[in-house]
Amino acid sequence: MAKTIKEINEKIRKGKAVVVTAEEIIDLVEKKGVKAVAKEVDVVTTGTFGPMCSSGVYLNLGHAKPKIKLGGGKAYLNDVPVYTGFAAVDVYLGATALPDDDPRNKVYPGEFKYGGGHVIEDLVAGKDVRLKATAYGTDCYPRKEIETLINIKDLNEVVLYNPRNAYQNYNVAVNLSDRVIYTYMGVLQPNLGNANYCSAGQLSPLLNDPYYETIGIGTRIFLGGAIGYVAWSGTQHNPTVKRTKNGVPKAPAGTVAVIGDLKKMSPDWLVGTTFTGYGVTSTVGIGIPIPILNEKILKYTAVKDSQIYAQIVDYSEAYPKGLPGSLGEVNYEQLTSGKIRVKGKEVPAAGLSSYAKAREIAQILKGWIEKGKFLLTEPVEYLPSVDSGQTFKPLKERPVK
């Protein structure tokens, strides 16, 4: 029996919608079968909480007296540089930005104690942040420098806009070399000392809607503890990777760009993050509801860890050199057991994405929908799927004459 989003929203408004998480749906479908559960359940909520580097915030700082034009000048928040190539007082703060005087990897491995992701956490926590800027001065914007404390509550707009989040599946990172390596997939011990993965698996949003049949542009979501929206497909969106029979990508595939009001978010779900020897980033909490419109969509949401496969990639050579190929594939049930086998060796495995927090997000979103506070949306436009033929292209370098 097919349902429409309109019908589901009607039930949500009346407080009668049946909502379960992407984890709870697994047992439910196994016990009662697809047909019965498709009738019973209206919404499945997902969640993910992991480091997402393509994240950032745009801020409108308001005009000082006399006025200053930051566009074309330089500006810093807590010494972290922000992008000023907009109008007078709009700036963009990226999650991986570092203070100019951060030693980076000069003393290897660098510590990367504070950067963009940490400024975002401080802003959203309501802490005062130091703005320092210089400009060239114009007739209408005469001022050339400013230094002041600012607070999120006093600013005009503070908007989280992340060009690429919630990767649909990811690599399992290992190190085949004989030295420790420091990567965005964490510290990797030599000679297959450990394996790091980064996905909420069966709870992860796009793994529960593998062909993007419900999640699209305009989808209302949980973002950083508040309501946000899918703005576009994310950068590097790559729907055409290999998939299992049930449609689940076996490698990093779809992504989403998301947007939401930072003023309403919480530091619990936007955490400043450091990868030793690599840099800083932001750990973002995202939850996406999936309307159970028909049995097919329900079946997708019942996917479980043992059916989701990821590729094992060597981050000492294959990844940095951009060489194709994988050392094998493992499923998330094996990964979450804490041990996998790579090249005949037993390797301890650990996650960088928090399953406990992903579960909490799915539960919070479930609560919002059950209480009638959160209505579902029809996508304004769907994300490119397999039939789009869209791929993730490498950069073609050409000689500059």
Add this chain to the structure above:
Amino acid sequence: MVRKKRVVLTFPHSLVDKPITYHLVKDYGLVFNILKARVTPREEGRLVLEIEGKRENLNKGIKFLKDLGIRIEPLAQDIRWIETRCTHCGACLAICPTQAFTVDQKTREVFFDKGKCIVCELCIKACPYRAMEIKF
């Protein structure tokens, strides 16, 4: 009865160049394993030891160290798991050589067992949220 203790010894500057741990073996019959050592120039020395021996000898050995002016603290005080910063991601799990971190398979939450920690500090670099702190 044989007992085992993990302690952090802080040596004043005047004692840094004296062979002190040697007496623990020779005079008190204690077995020790150096887990970590650090001597900073013109400052104090720090030594993390696991000491094993008969209860009586252990107490005597520790008194000997104290009488010399060495500060002794149990190891656990120096390592802190800041639970509020921990997101339970598990980045520490596979990197810890003594399995001091475990994950509850039901709640999927990470737990730190101070008793198993040998202060190798690998988790400090591995934790993306700076939830492990050491004062050593």
